[in-house]
Amino acid sequence: MGGMCMSAACGGGGDDSSSSLLTHLLIMLVVCLSLMAVCTSNERRTAVRVVRFVVQELVKRGFNVIAVAREKSGVRGKNDKEATLKQLQGANVCFSDVTDLASLERSVESLNLGIDVVVSCLASRNGGIKDSWKIDYEATKNSLLAGKKFGAKHFVLLSAICVQKPLLEFQRAKLKFEAELMSLSEEKDSTFTYSIVRPTAFFKSLGGQVDIVKDGKPYVMFGDGKLCACKPISEEDLASFIADCVLEEDKINKVLPIGGPGKALTPLEQGEILFRILGREPKFLKVPIEIMDFVIGVLDGVAKVFPGVAEAAEFGKIGRYYAAESMLILDPETGEYSEEKTPSYGKDTLEDFFEKVVREGMAGQELGEQFF
Secondary structure, three states: OHHHHHHHHOOOHHHHHHHHHHHHHHHHHHHHHHHHHHHOOOHHHHHHHHHHHHHHHHHHOOOOOEEEEOOOEOHHHOEOHHHHHHHOOOOEEEEOOOOOHHHHHHHHHOOOOOOOEEEEOOOOOOOOHHHHHHHHHHHHHHHHHHHHHOOOOEEEEEOOHHHHOOOOHHHHHHHHHHHHHHHHHHHHOOOOEEEEEEEOOEHHHHOOOHHHHHOOOOEEEEOOOOOOOEOOEOHHHHHHHHHHHHHOHHHOOEEEEEEOOOOOEOHHHHHHHHHHHHOOOOOEEEEOHHHHHHHHHHHHHHHHHOHHHHHHHHHHHHHHHHHHOOEOEEOOOOOOEEOOOOOEOOOOOHHHHHHHHHHHOOOOOOOOOOOO
8 A cells, every 4th residue: 555655645556556567467467377287287297196006906807917118217207227127016127218109019928928908107207299199099009009019909908088178289189090090990990999988187286285375375276166076086097997997897898987086176166175174264376367368469479580489388278278178078969068967986085185295295206208
């Protein structure tokens, strides 16, 4: 209040108002860019951790598991071979390059083991244009071809529920492979079967603000916090569902959307859960979704002159997508997302996850390439 009066007394009220507005816009822009970065760390980076839980679940159920891993795995390649072997205990681990079919086939052949089922949890690290086609399509196809060469008759694909409304490059890459997988089974080789798993949001992708809120800062969301909703699922529950797809006949040759237990939650409700756990009064910062549109528009414009910026523009579009689109089944009849039609599975809840992160932090839950 005193600052405003002083500015008016100096005759600079109009300029100060413009400066204040610009300052707020810049702050909002920084928040927007940060949230866009967190949003791009959704199911693609989480898939890296899902692999570990899938391997553990399959080993627990008595399968002889071959796990194909990179020599440098994990977020930003921080895990070496020794760390990877420790994480995948109980499996036959081979290190290979899934983007090179010949290399992958040699690595698998060296184990001298037959293959009955392939479970692919491959996903691009950042959702960028080149990385999406290299991993979500080409490397995943390599895993199919290598698996078939050594006897596989069933392929379980970890996809994503968001491909039902494909606006992004990684979604188009995933859909192209899905279509080829289904075509292989339905038109070319009826003895080969598939299960396509399309999970909703993961707990990890919703936990990025826990430490911020613990420090007393507001929970940041777009619009009124009700633009989108999801039925988040834990990595352990998803791994269990994927293992079911290896065994259960009612999951053969089907596309299987899956969410966690309980009702669908909006960002507003997720924030309210977190504040309740912390025993604090809710404090929200609502960012207009239009700011994202502005940022993306700027990046798209720059990309026309400097093509290298196209990847950054794609990251922005990914953030915009997750900020506004629900991770629920899209009802083709109504064109609306449906909580009721989104199946639930498992026992782990987001509230349980938040409580654990409040106690123990996000150690081991780090977001991926686009988190800064």
